[in-house]
Amino acid sequence: MSMFPSRYARISCAALLTAAAGLSGCTVGPDYHGAPDVAHGAVQASEFVRTPAAGVTTVGHVPSRWWESLGDPQLDALIDAALKNNPDLHAAQARLRQSRAQLQQQRAADMPKVSADAVALRMREPDLSSLQTSQQSSNSTPSNGQSTSTSHGRGPLQFYSAGFDASWEIDLFGGTRRAIEAASAQAEAVDADLADTQVSLGAEVAQAYIDLRSQQQRLRLANQSAQLEQQTLDLIRQQRARGVVTDADVERQTTQVENTRANLIPLDEQITESLDQLAVLTGQAPGALDSELASPVPLPVMPASVPVDDPAAVLKRRPDIRAAERRLAASNAQIGQHEADLFPKITMLGFIGSNASDPGHLTRKSALTWLGAPYLQWDVLDFGRTRGSIRQAEASRDEATARYTQTVLAALQDANNALSRYGHQRESVTRLQQIEVSADHSADLMRQRYDAGASSLIDLLDTQRVQFSAQQNLVQGRADLLKDFVSLQKSLGLGWASAQ
Numbered sequence: 299m300s301m302f303p304s305r306y307a308r309i310s311c312a313a314l315l316t317a318a319a320g321l322s323g324c325t326v327g328p329d330y331h332g333a334p335d336v337a338h339g340a341v342q343a344s345e346f347v348r349t350p351a352a353g354v355t356t357v358g359h360v361p362s363r364w365w366e367s368l369g370d371p372q373l374d375a376l377i378d379a380a381l382k383n384n385p386d387l388h389a390a391q392a393r394l395r396q397s398r399a400q401l402q403q404q405r406a407a408d409m410p411k412v413s414a415d416a417v418a419l420r421m422r423e424p425d426l427s428s429l430q431t432s433q434q435s436s437n438s439t440p441s442n443g444q445s446t447s448t449s450h451g452r453g454p455l456q457f458y459s460a461g462f463d464a465s466w467e468i469d470l471f472g473g474t475r476r477a478i479e480a481a482s483a484q485a486e487a488v489d490a491d492l493a494d495t496q497v498s499l500g501a502e503v504a505q506a507y508i509d510l511r512s513q514q515q516r517l518r519l520a521n522q523s524a525q526l527e528q529q530t531l532d533l534i535r536q537q538r539a540r541g542v543v544t545d546a547d548v549e550r551q552t553t554q555v556e557n558t559r560a561n562l563i564p565l566d567e568q569i570t571e572s573l574d575q576l577a578v579l580t581g582q583a584p585g586a587l588d589s590e591l592a593s594p595v596p597l598p599v600m601p602a603s604v605p606v607d608d609p610a611a612v613l614k615r616r617p618d619i620r621a622a623e624r625r626l627a628a629s630n631a632q633i634g635q636h637e638a639d640l641f642p643k644i645t646m647l648g649f650i651g652s653n654a655s656d657p658g659h660l661t662r663k664s665a666l667t668w669l670g671a672p673y674l675q676w677d678v679l680d681f682g683r684t685r686g687s688i689r690q691a692e693a694s695r696d697e698a699t700a701r702y703t704q705t706v707l708a709a710l711q712d713a714n715n716a717l718s719r720y721g722h723q724r725e726s727v728t729r730l731q732q733i734e735v736s737a738d739h740s741a742d743l744m745r746q747r748y749d750a751g752a753s754s755l756i757d758l759l760d761t762q763r764v765q766f767s768a769q770q771n772l773v774q775g776r777a778d779l780l781k782d783f784v785s786l787q788k789s790l791g792l793g794w795a796s797a798q
Contacts, residue, residue: 325472327634350721383581461651473638616791
């Protein structure tokens, strides 16, 4: 009998494969048609509801590296270092590699599985007939007194085989295709998570840096104010010695001096915390940036106007919304993945190889062996397990839809709140600037009166103390405005780059 397939067998196999290929175009489960339309009126508006009247320009393009508009090279270097060395970012990158590897595995599941094997067997059996002859000879001795022995040699058994096994589950109803679709959407969601981590990281570094520079400036002003109050206390003590003032005046000024000095301690502590926070954010040990950032420098310069694009562009760019939409697409595909379990599965099994008793005969035509067979599997009665999995996937899809809706609404709230805070803080800084100008002018006038002998040194020191207080409030106000600017950039979804 020939070892090769007959013409009928070849035609049958070809027909089966053709039918399977035709059936594999069927994909069960709901097709994904995009995320639901959320807050259509607010999204399609030309600008956000809380856009301030001044300090903001509506443009078609906003820079992703927004921190460069502050004109502070040290801040630029710190954010670049954080985007390169931050451990949380490294973890997000590792999660992205995991999701992409899972996608690759899922795609490979739709391909045939082929394995190669080879066997070399050599075995020697015992010669049972020789053993029986030997026993009979020992029991009966010939008359001539001589014994005879018979030896039958048997060579070892040898068997050699080499071949390939193959199996391929035909994706008749699209279960594997839905699984690939879900894994692809999930990988894209993790990619968006990485971008969201970049957005948060850049904003966190900028806010910590602004806090540091603000604390250093306020500490410098507080030290100057403490020196002035100490001079005032020394003068009041001199006046008390001459009987001009009372002990109550001395105690009141002493309390003021001690309160100012007490305020220096938390400021110094805050500076240390900010330095350590920046070091950890950039992937370094606490204290690593002390020598680099210990010297006080002015706050970054606020840009005259902040570019903001329309709500639709912001929502399209924000990574958290993109991640929520991709997870919605993945959960939708998983419904079809489970629905495919309701239908039969066909796996094509095949083997082709060569078997011989001599390795040199493996290449002969007569040694060829082949096998091809379809394998049908269908869980006809599973007592509702598959239906339960489908309902669970549908509920997961509904949850993902709700989460997407909540993410969009939260993003709109975030952007509007950030714009509102920025606009109000900008007005507050304008007023603080006016107060500082007035305090500076008052201190100059008092200096002139003191030089002319028209006022006392205590009056001059009091005016200068008010001047320092106005300067401290302005520094804090500018720092708050800068942090509101950072929060605005974060709410706009800026500061991320596509992962390669």
